[in-house]
Amino acid sequence: MLELNQLSKTYATGDTALSQVSFEVPAGQVVGLIGPSGAGKSTLIRCINRLVEPSAGKVILSGSNLVTLRGNALRRARRRIGMIFQEYALVERLTVMENVLSGRLGYVPAWRSFLRRYSPEDVTKAFSLLDQVGLSDHFNKRADALSGGQRQRVGIARALEQDPELLLVDEPTASLDPKTSRQIMRLIGSACRERNLPAIINIHDVLLAQQFTDRIIGLKAGEVVFDGKPEALTDQVLTRIYGDEDWTRMRGEENTGEASEAPTVDLAEGV
């Protein structure tokens, strides 16, 4: 379980990215974090694993406050938090296998990772995760030889290789086509359900968020302006988060496209 308590971030330039954000995410809940560009979504999830230093407040994961950690303790906290990135953030010149195994870096000593001598359990886990995301044949390919959807699958496998207690997902579908986006969201959702993992997903696409998350938090100018069920995301709420727009029209267009999609859940489809 994750708890944010009065989390605030003010950048050195004086811009307030987050002000007093508080919420709890119970185990197994997938939270969609929506809001306009610059609302602080990326800052929020980066404050949780301390890629960005929060200015004030607490981040409590399974009982321990992450904000005060330093050095090795911070490393041990980070390895419990898997992260999936917008532009995949794979190390392009490393193989798919090395990218997945890099999820173990927080667990193994530097000399082992340098020699690529991972334990048999780590390697088996990596192979099984690659199989689960539908990339079992690609383990020796270089990451830059894969398509966008495939890269994001490797990104998911890398995050899950960490045995995380929490998944942070930053715009996972921003560079993907609509169909691949849905496959990736479905994959993240099922991975969380299987492992009872809580997840926070930053996402621009409101409809994807409504379709694939259990709860939605709306962020505007660093403050939580909505927190509730995806169904409760009415046009008024969207206007409160983003400002005026023709929301009904947006939903209408999307629904016709949705009807034609096959309802079967196949994790490896389109690979």
Add this chain to the structure above:
Amino acid sequence: MSAQSYPNRWKRPPVLLTNPFWRRMIYAGALVYLALALQSVEIDWHRVWLGLDRGWKFVEGFLLPDFTTRWRDIREGLVESLTMTVTSTVAGILVSVPIGIGAARNLAPAPVYLLCRGIITLSRSFQEVIIAILLVAMFGFGPFAGFLTLSFATIGFLSKLLAEDIEECDRSQIEAIRATGAGWWQVVNYAVQPQVMPRLVGLSLYRLDINFRESAVIGIVGAGGIGATLNTAIDRYEYDSAGAILIIIIAIVLVVEYSSSWIRRWVQ
């Protein structure tokens, strides 16, 4: 629709010197300086004529190179130069990599950064020939002074370019590896090394090439190698032997150049 008229002419506004007065003044000043500077150059046409004559002898030597008469000297000089080149490049790379990493702002803490940048600046502020003169005075004539000179110069060159390459690394890849809980060495090994390796290999080969050429130059000031042999040949007016040496230098540079571009494509 009301027909609104838009201008059909557009001129790019000046970027640097926006004030027209100062723009004209600076251009005019530059022209005046150029004219005055050209007038101050004294050319002795008689001397140029003599030089042309000597230059022609050089061309003749080049066309009829003599590899055999001084072959032992040439071979010795070549072996010395190549040894100097390879050892100094390897030593230079070994020292440059840690200094380059230390001089990358995104990896090193401020004191280490400043120290490493200081070493780089020191190494880059002197030209090879000047270092060679100093080191020859310190360690005596011969290839050891040359080896030290080239190693020292390699450090400035490689560390600086490596540090800049590290600073230009894709930040998201570094961030992603850091987010897994990786330590500093692991971030360097997994996120930085794969990104800079092809360029490091390319730069090292390029430096090998430069070091060979420099080894010929610093030989002239006493640091041994093929440069010393070339200097002796010219001093003795043996232009045919000098021509042979120049041809060998050109051939070796071409071979290194061609093979390094091939290797660079291969490691990409």
